[in-house]
Amino acid sequence: MPDNTHRGGTAPAPVGRRERKKAATRQAIADAALRLFLERGYDDVGIREIADAADVSTTTLFKHFPVKEALVFDEEADLEAGLLAAVRDRPPGRSVPNALREHALRCRRADPDGDPRFAAFLELVDSTPALREYHQAMWLRHTTALARVIAEESGRPADDAACAALAHFALEAPHAARARGDRRQVIDRAFDLLDGGWRSLA
C-alpha cells in the first residue's frame, strides 16, 4: 500500500482530489469563522452560525477543528521551525537567551506596513481571554523541542533540567508582559534575567 497521505513536513502539496477537497472545506470553515469573529467578536458568534456560513454541518466542523478556539489559529501551525532556527542559526557570539529575546520581539510585532488584517487578528486574540489562553497553551507545547535544541547548542545532555527551565521561561516571557503598558520593557528585563542567569551557570 503506497502511502501518499503524509505530507512531507513543510510541503503543502495536496496530491489527491480527496485531500484537495478536504483542505478546501477546512479553509472555507476557517475563513468564514475568522470573518465573522472580526466582524462581531469571538464570543458573539456561535458554532452553528459558522457552520452555516461555510455551508457545512457542525459535526463536520468539529471533524476539522477540535475546539472553537482552534478555528482562529488555522495558519499558525508551524511557528516551531522559526523558533528553533532562531536559536540554532543565531549570529556567532550571541547567547542563546539573547537569540530568544530577539525572536520574541520580532515575532509578535504587528509591524505597521504589514497588511492590516494581521493587526486586526492580533487585536482579536489579545482582547479575547479564551483565545489568549489557548494560544499560550499552544505555544508552550514547543517547550520540549526548544529545550532539546538549547541542550544541543550548549553541549548539555538532551534532557538537562536547566535547559528545560530556560526553554519554559523563554516561552513564558511574552505572557509575563501581558496587560502591562510597558510590554517591551518587561520582555527586555525578563531576558536580561535569563541571560545573566544562563551565563552564571557553571
Place this chain on the structure above:
Amino acid sequence: MPDNTHRGGTAPAPVGRRERKKAATRQAIADAALRLFLERGYDDVGIREIADAADVSTTTLFKHFPVKEALVFDEEADLEAGLLAAVRDRPPGRSVPNALREHALRCRRADPDGDPRFAAFLELVDSTPALREYHQAMWLRHTTALARVIAEESGRPADDAACAALAHFALEAPHAARARGDRRQVIDRAFDLLDGGWRSLA
C-alpha cells in the same frame, strides 16, 4: 448603616444567622463535590449530580461557585499571604529568588505524615488537565502583589519591569517542572537561573 458584612481579613467568624447558613450550604456543596470527585474522577461527575448530593439546585450551586473548577479550590483561597511573607520575612542574607525557591519547594509537597486526604487532593488536581490549568491561572493572579513586594525589598520602583518578570517566572517555576520525572531538579535549576540573573542586574 452599620457594616457587619465584611469579615476582617483572616477572621473566619460568621456573625448573623444568615451568613452562617450561607456558609453551611457552601460547605455542603464543596464537601459533596470533593467526595464525588475523589470517588469517581473529576470528569465523570456532573454539576447536576453534585447539586443533588448537596440537596441544592444547580442555580444555587453556581451562586456560590462561579465555575465547576472552583468547587475543588474552596479552601485554597489565601495562599498569597504565605507567599508574600516568604519573601518579606526571609532570613538575612538570603536572596529574594532563593527565598522563593524555598517557598516553592516547601509549598507543594504532599509530606508523607500529613493526612492522606491532602495527598489524594493533590493527585486529583495533578491528574486533571482542567484543574491544573485553573489552579495555575489562580496562582498567577498573585503576580502583581508579589512583584510589588519584591520591589519594596530591593529598593526599586513599585512597577519595575524586572520585578514583574521575576515575579512571573517564580510563579511559573512549578509549572515548568510539570510532567517531568525530575520535578525537584527542574525547580532547582529554574531558581538557579533566576538567582544568577537577579544578582547580575546592576
Place this chain on the structure above:
DNA sequence: ATCCATAAGTGCAACAACTCAACTTTTTTA
C-alpha cells in the same frame, strides 16, 4: 410587634459547545 427591602434559594427552560451513532456519498485502490 411589624413591615419591608434584600438576599438566599428554587424550578424550569434555555443556550452553547461538543459528542455519538447510524447512514449517505464520494473517492481511492485492488
Place this chain on the structure above:
DNA sequence: TAAAAAAGTTGAGTTGTTGCACTTATGGAT
C-alpha cells in the same frame, strides 16, 4: 468494477452555564 476508506450529513443527547419568574427567610427600621 467491486469494495474499502474517508468525508460529510442528520439528529438526538450530554454537560456546563445562564436567565427569569417566583418563594422563603432574615435583619434592620419603624
